Amino acid sequence: MTVFGIILSAILTDNFVLSKFMGCCPFLGVSKEIPSSLGMGAAVIFVMLCSTAITYPVYVLLLMPLGLEYLQTIAFILIIAVFVQLVEIAVRRLLPPLYRALGIYLPLITTNCAVLGVTILNVDLFAASDSFLGGYLRALLYAGCAGIGFTLALLLFAGVRSRLESADIPEAFRGVPSTLIAASIVSMSFLAFNGIG
Amino acid sequence: MPDSKQPTLWHEFHKGILRENPNLIGLLGMCPVLAITQEAKNALGMGLATTFVLIGSNFVISLLRRLIPPSVKLPAYIVIIAGFVTLTEFLLHGFRPELYSALGTFLSLITVNCIILGRAEVFASKNNVLRSVLDGIGMGLGFTLALLLVSSFREILGAGTWFGLSVTGEYHIPVLTLAPGGFFALGCVIAVIHRLVHKEPPQNIGCRSCPLADSCAASKGGCSQ
Numbered sequence: 001m002t003v004f005g006i007i008l009s010a011i012l013t014d015n016f017v018l019s020k021f022m023g024c025c026p027f028l029g030v031s032k033e034i035p036s037s038l039g040m041g042a043a044v045i046f047v048m049l050c051s052t053a054i055t056y057p058v059y060v061l062l063l064m065p066l067g068l069e070y071l072q073t074i075a076f077i078l079i080i081a082v083f084v085q086l087v088e089i090a091v092r093r094l095l096p097p098l099y100r101a102l103g104i105y106l107p108l109i110t111t112n113c114a115v116l117g118v119t120i121l122n123v124d125l126f127a128a129s130d131s132f133l134g135g136y137l138r139a140l141l142y143a144g145c146a147g148i149g150f151t152l153a154l155l156l157f158a159g160v161r162s163r164l165e166s167a168d169i170p171e172a173f174r175g176v177p178s179t180l181i182a183a184s185i186v187s188m189s190f191l192a193f194n195g196i197g
Numbered sequence: 198m199p200d201s202k203q204p205t206l207w208h209e210f211h212k213g214i215l216r217e218n219p220n221l222i223g224l225l226g227m228c229p230v231l232a233i234t235q236e237a238k239n240a241l242g243m244g245l246a247t248t249f250v251l252i253g254s255n256f257v258i259s260l261l262r263r264l265i266p267p268s269v270k271l272p273a274y275i276v277i278i279a280g281f282v283t284l285t286e287f288l289l290h291g292f293r294p295e296l297y298s299a300l301g302t303f304l305s306l307i308t309v310n311c312i313i314l315g316r317a318e319v320f321a322s323k324n325n326v327l328r329s330v331l332d333g334i335g336m337g338l339g340f341t342l343a344l345l346l347v348s349s350f351r352e353i354l355g356a357g358t359w360f361g362l363s364v365t366g367e368y369h370i371p372v373l374t375l376a377p378g379g380f381f382a383l384g385c386v387i388a389v390i391h392r393l394v395h396k397e398p399p400q401n402i403g404c405r406s407c408p409l410a411d412s413c414a415a416s417k418g419g420c421s422q
Contacts, residue, residue: 180384
């Protein structure tokens with residue numbers, strides 16, 4: 001994959017939330033207001049980048065030479081859980097203002113399938129590449145762009161939802177059902193990017 | 198605890214199927230219900246794989262409930278669940294390779310399905326083994342039911358087939374098998390099920406029975422407000 005192709009597919013054509021359906025819970029849960037969506041998005045970009053930075057070398061340099069590829073699920077989720085816990089402790093002690101802005105979203109991210117998903121996809125996509133460094137840099141780029149795509153979807157949807165609050169919706173569809181149908185329409189707009197992938 | 202105060206075993210089993218359905222009523226584990234529901238066949242496979250992991254993790258966590266210290270319970274639960282997911286991956290890879298490739302990444306992502314962690318935290322860590330296993334079977338079947346309903350909706354209307362059998366022939370709406378159709382079908386199914394069970398659709402996603410509700414943004418203005 002070319003660099004431009006990675007950026008385009010991770011942000012638009014294969015958007016993590018709207019076409020891969022990863023990370024739907026925070027997408028539907030935290031997208032009520034734009035500030036909280038931005039906080040969640042920034043936290044997800046950070047965790048995606050850092051967990052890829054750790055899991056990719058662990059897979060390529062440790063699990064692959066030993067023939068232990070099947071341990072990837074256990075290894076990756078443990079790395080993510082431990083890492084998120086450490087970051088939470090560090091940010092709470094060292095940077096209280098940042099903690100108030102982003103830290104509250106961190107525990108939610110441990111069980112966010114977008115984060116585990118991006119580490120597994122990165123290994124699937126790039127672990128077979130010729131040079132370790134080339135694959136590593138591509139994986140990091142993909143992780144960063146996937147996070148940006150997640151944030152983009154969250155922000156767009158927060159805008160739609162604030163309008164939805166005042167709309168006149170049939171009784172049975174108020175609340176979650178109408179939110180899901182609005183998500184379907186936002187996702188349809190991303191479908192249009194398929195032609196350029 | 199006297200037996201009269203505990204719910205019956207039958208209640209532990211059947212509550213998860215409709216009344217406390219983890220997905221349609223509890224609104225947990227939305228990702229697989231949106232992603233693996235283009236075809237009813239794969240949805241059934243995903244549901245049964247998740248049920249297997251749920252029964253296994255409920256069983257082990259219930260056995261170990263007095264041994265796991267509260268401070269490390271989350272990592273401990275996650276490792277137990279990931280172990281069962283890896284086992285499931287092996288079994289499917291060996292016996293159902295076509296299902297294994299159809300589920301792809303989402304098979305590994307069973308690990309972070311909040312239903313499983315939620316049942317571990319809410320139920321298996323507080324109840325005995327028999328009850329936990331029954332709860333796992335019921336919740337797993339409820340989740341499978343949700344997957345089946347959404348996938349039937351999408352496959353019949355979107356592709357004109359059901360489990361690969363032709364139903365409506367050439368008349369179908371292809372967009373339902375694409376990404377937007379997932380959100381649309383789940384929205385409709387949730388609206389109908391709530392009409393039948395609770396009569397009022399839920400206002401917020403997931404946080405009521407979310408395992409991380411205590412520690413996450415929910416109580417401080419994230420999810421629920």
